[in-house]
Amino acid sequence: MTVAPVPDEGGTRPLEGYRIGVTAARKVEEQIALLERRGARVEWAPSLSQDPNQVDDSELRAATERLLAEPVDIFVATTGIGMKTWFEASEGWGLHDALVEAIGAAEVLARGPKSVGALRRRGIRELWSPGSECFEDVLAHLRGRDLVGRRIVVQEHGQSLSMVAHALQRQGARVEVVTVYRVQGAEDPEPMFRMVDLVADRELDALTFTSAPAVAAFMEAAGVTGRRDEVIAACQADVIAACVGPVTAAAFEMWGVPSITPERSRLAAMVKLLETELPSRRDGLSLEVAGHTLLLHGDLVLLDGVEVRLSPAPLAVLHALVVNPGHVVSRSELLAGLPSGTAGSEHAVEMAVARLRAALGTRVVQTVVKRGYRLAVGS
Structure with missing residues (x-):
């Protein structure tokens, strides 16, 4: 796909000189236009199919008819595109009004604003929606409630929710998952492989994602090409x-x-x-840590203006700690960020922290008992 350059309307181009990768399959023209208008050079590789609505019409109709066969106690909407697709399909079967009535009569929970919008456009009001937009918070909202014998219908969001169904069934609920569409990988993986190379080679300044399945598909492509560790290291240092x-x-x-x-x-x-x-990021990140000025620019580390050379493991720990300076990072999170080849235990984290302290000073990294480590910002 080719997107024509968008003329600059305001005279300012804050992203001039930056190269940004876009992985979206939907609304990609809008995103590329927003970036190019600001001067960015855009590379595009869809990580998912450009036809997001992989719908099996006969299966969806059968699921709809099963939903209508008896009252629904709790209905959970997870995506706007899923609800929109379902309602449109039901119009073709002559079941739209019955579907709206059945959902509207239930206790309606919606994962986020897009699913809320899709419901309200059909006159259905949600009872509750989490501010986080996280499905886990929807489950937390239901956890602890008496769900014995309650019929819960969950609109699937493109990826299997069988685990969710089992969790609710353990509370005694009768759970039915309606698969409106399935998220499919990109038809041609070559552009994504090229995007992986651009990230691993640190030729991009940033990479954008608009869905969790897109992240999963990109990391899968990185694994297939054998460059996942390089991608992780690049995103920890140079690629946003x-x-x-x-x-x-x-x-x-x-x-x-x-x-x-x-x-x-x-x-x-x-x-x-x-x-x-x-x-x-281009100017480098400067922090006051334990009475010293710490400057990071990619893999370059300066302490009070003097370059400090760090091996990969302590450098990975430092990059993880500066994401939220002063906030505690658990040992398990630090372990996940260590480069491949590092022993997979918390002892490896302790060794990396020890080496980091040896290079930067013992007061730079603070231990928070039973929680993890943090930078001694400003102290």
Whole structure:
């Protein structure tokens, strides 16, 4: 796909000189336009299929008819596109009004604002929705309640929710999962392989993601090409992983990859955040730590203006600690970020921290008993 350059309307191009990778398959024209308008050079490789609505019409209709066969006690909507697709399909079967009535009569929970919007456009009001947009918080909302015998219908969000169904069934609920669509990988993986190479070779300044499945697909591509460790190291140091919301960002946490997320889960907000983050990263991150000035620029570390050479493990620990300076990072999180080949135990973390303290000073990294480590920012 080719997107024509968008003329600069305001005279300012805050992303001029930056090269940004885009992995989205949907609304990609809008995202690329936002970035190019601000001067960015954009590389695009969809990590998922450009046809997101992989719907089996006969299966969805059968699931709809089963839903309508008896009252629903609790209905959980997980995605806006899923609910929109389902309602549109039901119109073709002549079941739209019955579906709206059945869902509206239930206790309706919605994972986020997009699913809320899709429901309200059909006149359905949600009873509760988490501010975090995390499905885990929907489960937490139901955890501890008496669900024995209650019929719960969950609209699946493109990935299997069988584990969720089992968790609710343990509370005594009758759970039915309705698969509206399945998320499919990109038809041609070659552009994604090329994107992996760009990240691993640190030829990009930032990489954007708009869904958790996109993160999973990208990391799978990195694994297939044998460059996953290089990708993780690049994202810990030189390439900013920008995620549209907390659900997407959470998919990176298991890999030890830090990411930035706007306060509002919107494309424009993510691009605006890059306007702030990219220039600050290019200039280097400067912190006052334990009475010293610590400057990081990629793998370059300066302490009071003097270069300090760190081996990969202590450097990985330092990068993890500076993501949120002064905040505690657990040993398990630090372990996940250590380079491959490092012994997979918390002792490896302790050794890396010891080497970091030997290089920067014993007071730079503080131990928080039973929790982890943090930088002694400003002390």
